[in-house]
Amino acid sequence: MGNKIIEAVSAVTSSSQLIIPDILELQFTIVNACVVGDPESKFNEWVLIDTGLENSAEFILKSTEKRFGTGSRPQAIVLTHGHFDHVGSVIRLANFWDVPVYIHHLEIPYITGKKDYPASDTTVDGGIVAKMSATYPRTSINLGYRAIELPPDGSIPCMPGWKWIHTPGHTEGHISLFREKDRVLIVGDAFCTIKQESLLSVLTQKEQISGPPKYLTMNWEEAEKSVKRLQELKPLLALPSHGKPLKGKELARHLELLTQRFKDISKPGNSRYVDKY
Numbered sequence: 001m002g003n004k005i006i007e008a009v010s011a012v013t014s015s016s017q018l019i020i021p022d023i024l025e026l027q028f029t030i031v032n033a034c035v036v037g038d039p040e041s042k043f044n045e046w047v048l049i050d051t052g053l054e055n056s057a058e059f060i061l062k063s064t065e066k067r068f069g070t071g072s073r074p075q076a077i078v079l080t081h082g083h084f085d086h087v088g089s090v091i092r093l094a095n096f097w098d099v100p101v102y103i104h105h106l107e108i109p110y111i112t113g114k115k116d117y118p119a120s121d122t123t124v125d126g127g128i129v130a131k132m133s134a135t136y137p138r139t140s141i142n143l144g145y146r147a148i149e150l151p152p153d154g155s156i157p158c159m160p161g162w163k164w165i166h167t168p169g170h171t172e173g174h175i176s177l178f179r180e181k182d183r184v185l186i187v188g189d190a191f192c193t194i195k196q197e198s199l200l201s202v203l204t205q206k207e208q209i210s211g212p213p214k215y216l217t218m219n220w221e222e223a224e225k226s227v228k229r230l231q232e233l234k235p236l237l238a239l240p241s242h243g244k245p246l247k248g249k250e251l252a253r254h255l256e257l258l259t260q261r262f263k264d265i266s267k268p269g270n271s272r273y274v275d276k277y
Contacts, residue, residue: 014059019245020237023184026063028052031085032241033060034186036159039068047158048077048093049177049186050086050241057089061096073097075158078150080188080241081174082110083117083216084137094146102157104166105149106173113142117171117216124214124268129196133215150175167230169223170212176226178233185235189213190226191258191266193243209254211266213242224262231255 013029022038031053037046046068052060065072076099079086090111094101101111109115117140120133150156154163156177164175167190177186189212196213212223230238237247238255246254258265 014056016063019239020182020184023239024063024067025239025245026052026056026060028056028059030242032239033086034239035064035067035074036162036186037068037074044068044072045158046072046074047156048074050080050188051077051089051093053085053088055088057092057096060089060093074099077101078156078159078164078177079103079107079111080176080186081171082107082141083171083189086188086241087111087141091141091143094143099146100148100157101143101146102148102150104164104173104175106168107171108147108149108173110140110171111143111147113140116140118218120215121268122215129215136216165229165233167226169219169221169226170217172219174226176230178235183234183236185230185233185238187230187238187240189216189241190223190230191240191255193238193240193246193254196242208243209258209265211258211262214266214268220267223266227255227262227266228259231259 015027017025017027019025022036024035026033026035033052034049035046036049074097077090077094079101082103090101103111110117117138119138120136122131122134150164156162156164161181162177162179165178167174167176170189174188174190176188176190191212192210195208195210211227217223235251237245238251239245
């Protein structure tokens with residue numbers, strides 16, 4: 001039931017926003033995806049980062065065809081991790097476009113039918129989104145041969161100038177993407193800029209720095225280390241999967257606050273997974 005509510009909200013409120021000339025953010029209210037590529041470039045090549053929910057495919061197809069032309073397709077899909085709100089449309093899109101899907105090797109089992117994610121923890125927060133999380137899909141999908149491990153050297157196929165950063169905690173193989181030349185960071189779920197556990201916060205998109213979504217984060221010690229790792233990159237623009245982009249001094253201030261007070265801001269007061277922390 002909770003998942004159907006999430007999908008209904010996403011379908012009604014889907015939108016897109018050009019953040020910088022070569023990054024289009026696809027906003028499904030509950031989660032964001034990104035299209036990286038400039039239609040004005042010589043080769044008109046692009047990559048999709050994450051695929052939203054199961055009902056996000058049509059909006060993604062319409063948005064990318066509007067931007068890159070009818071019949072256009074990406075060189076690849078890159079996944080920050082395998083949770084349902086990031087891989088919801090990946091099978092349909094990968095098959096439709098006939099493209100590879102890159103992900104960290106620790107996430108491969110979750111998108112090849114070999115391993116399911118642990119159950120969510122509805123006790124982490126009183127928010128409605130957290131309470132509904134028990135109904136969210138957590139079973140593995142199966143992309144088969146399309147699922148490919150990211151290169152161990154940090155490079156990202158089809159994305160020159162970008163590198164992937166291992167940012168575990170939310171999941172064991174979670175990654176963020178970073179481009180050093182302009183210090184742009186695609187965060188994934190390593191941290192959020194809204195209180196993702198609260199439906200009101202999600203719907204209003206009221207800015208509030210936070211760690212990863214509490215109800216699906218399994219290792220809080222690693223999650224804290226990952227936030228510090230991202231702060232050390234000194235990003236100038238950050239695009240999280242949950243919440244609005246932050247940039248410049250505002251981003252630096254929020255990241256400093258989050259790293260200094262991670263336990264107070266992000267750590268759940270009650271969770272089956274906090275004992276490890």
